[in-house]
Amino acid sequence: MLGCVCGCFLLLPRLLHAGGPWFVDEKGSGVPYTWAGGTIIWYADAGGLGAFSGAEIIDQVKKAFDVWMNAGLHLPGMVKVNTVQVSAVLGGILKEKLTPENLMKHLNKTLIIYDEDGSILTGEGVNPQDVAAVTFLGAKMDPTTLHHLAGVTVLNGLFLQDVDPANPGGSKYARFLATLVHEFGHLFNLDHSALNWENINEIVSDIGAFGKALPTMYPVIVEGGGQETLHVDDVVAISTLYPRADFTSKFCAFAGVLVGSDSLGFQGAHVVARPVKDPMTFAISAVSGNALPQGAADGSYIVRGILPGEKYTLSYGKINPAFVMESSLQPYGDEEGETPRSGFENAPITAGNGKATTVLCNAPGETVMMDTIQLEIPSGGTFQAKNPLVSASTPMAPPATATGGSPGGDPETKAGAKKTFGCTFVLP
Numbered sequence: 001m002l003g004c005v006c007g008c009f010l011l012l013p014r015l016l017h018a019g020g021p022w023f024v025d026e027k028g029s030g031v032p033y034t035w036a037g038g039t040i041i042w043y044a045d046a047g048g049l050g051a052f053s054g055a056e057i058i059d060q061v062k063k064a065f066d067v068w069m070n071a072g073l074h075l076p077g078m079v080k081v082n083t084v085q086v087s088a089v090l091g092g093i094l095k096e097k098l099t100p101e102n103l104m105k106h107l108n109k110t111l112i113i114y115d116e117d118g119s120i121l122t123g124e125g126v127n128p129q130d131v132a133a134v135t136f137l138g139a140k141m142d143p144t145t146l147h148h149l150a151g152v153t154v155l156n157g158l159f160l161q162d163v164d165p166a167n168p169g170g171s172k173y174a175r176f177l178a179t180l181v182h183e184f185g186h187l188f189n190l191d192h193s194a195l196n197w198e199n200i201n202e203i204v205s206d207i208g209a210f211g212k213a214l215p216t217m218y219p220v221i222v223e224g225g226g227q228e229t230l231h232v233d234d235v236v237a238i239s240t241l242y243p244r245a246d247f248t249s250k251f252c253a254f255a256g257v258l259v260g261s262d263s264l265g266f267q268g269a270h271v272v273a274r275p276v277k278d279p280m281t282f283a284i285s286a287v288s289g290n291a292l293p294q295g296a297a298d299g300s301y302i303v304r305g306i307l308p309g310e311k312y313t314l315s316y317g318k319i320n321p322a323f324v325m326e327s328s329l330q331p332y333g334d335e336e337g338e339t340p341r342s343g344f345e346n347a348p349i350t351a352g353n354g355k356a357t358t359v360l361c362n363a364p365g366e367t368v369m370m371d372t373i374q375l376e377i378p379s380g381g382t383f384q385a386k387n388p389l390v391s392a393s394t395p396m397a398p399p400a401t402a403t404g405g406s407p408g409g410d411p412e413t414k415a416g417a418k419k420t421f422g423c424t425f426v427l428p
């Protein structure tokens with residue numbers, strides 16, 4: 001993949017990206033991290049949270065995992081096809097309530113933490129007034145097998161203070177459920193989705209009309225946004241990481257390459273496929289080069305989950321410049337002071353040497369190749385793959401986002417860990 005410009009379609013079978021993996025092979029193989037067998041074994045904190053009993057929280061956590069396990073896409077005629085192979089298993093309930101002081105000794109397990117007073121979030125440098133939940137991933141992973149071994153989701157009790165378990169129809173309750181589903185997307189190694197960010201004001205001001213325009217993995221959970229259920233974009237993202245055979249055999253893909261003015265692959269552009277019939281609700285997004293580390297000079301993308309026989313338009317553009325740090329999308333923006341790529345304008349992606357502005361696939365399983373598009377700015381790519389022998393024995397560099405002093409003093413959550421809390425709220 002190194003220096004991949006226009007000839008990289010030979011490598012297509014290895015291109016697992018599109019739909020956003022969070023952690024990818026740092027050595028540049030193009031393979032994202034996953035959980036072995038698609039299975040997360042998780043442990044529940046002791047006690048309850050807010051007005052919820054322990055049993056009620058566990059029930060909600062299971063329901064949120066179920067949303068991902070049951071994900072599927074609809075073929076024309078509304079036939080639902082299960083496209084995902086993931087599972088989550090409750091390994092047990094901890095005997096002691098997790099605190100900043102005792103957290104470290106439990107971090108070999110995947111934990112759902114009930115942070116009643118926000119002290120664990122505070123200890124990790126997160127303001128509990130800003131967020132409903134945070135997921136930490138990347139501290140326990142195996143660079144040889146590319147498997148995650150453990151992760152942590154912290155549920156913020158302060159957010160839940162006025163959520164009533166007896167009122168599951170309440171809007172804050174729905175946002176709590178949406179937050180759980182969003183965080184477990186991260187636990188499965190999904191990145192954020194920036195789909196429809198250009199229309200966010202329109203969507204929020206008329207949420208009834210655009211209620212299904214925002215993916216669950218959008219960095220913001222919106223009042224009334226229905227993000228407790230998955231958008232097509234979310235289903236494609238999880239199916240791309242953990243596909244059932246039907247996902248690749250019954251749906252199509254659009255693939256192509258963006259290059260900079262220096263003719264090197266342009267990484268970090270937002271690519272969106274929109275069905276002509278319903279361009280908002282059934283759109284699917286990808287980020288060019290997001291299967292490789294930053295600077296890889298890889299401008300390839302592949303948008304999967306495309307309906308056979310359905311007309312789409314494709315375009316590329318910027319990612320919201322506000323999506324930085326914990327709200328970022330790989331591979332640009334999660335380091336202090338770093339922003340998504342900018343300096344270029346949104347534009348259509350054509351097919352057939354500029355002839356076609358709409359595209360469709362005729363045969364299930366087909367991958368339609370789009371034109372290679374050159375942007376007006378340089379790619380910025382300089383990536384050199386690391387020597388695998390060196391990197392296998394070298395810890396990953398701790399990113400700036402995870403260096404806050406923790407009362408738990410846990411060096412293992414810090415080294416290589418990334419966190420996300422992209423779950424601030426748009427209030428009515």
Ligand SMILES: [Zn+2]
Nearest residue numbers: 420421422423
């Ligand atoms: Zn998030």
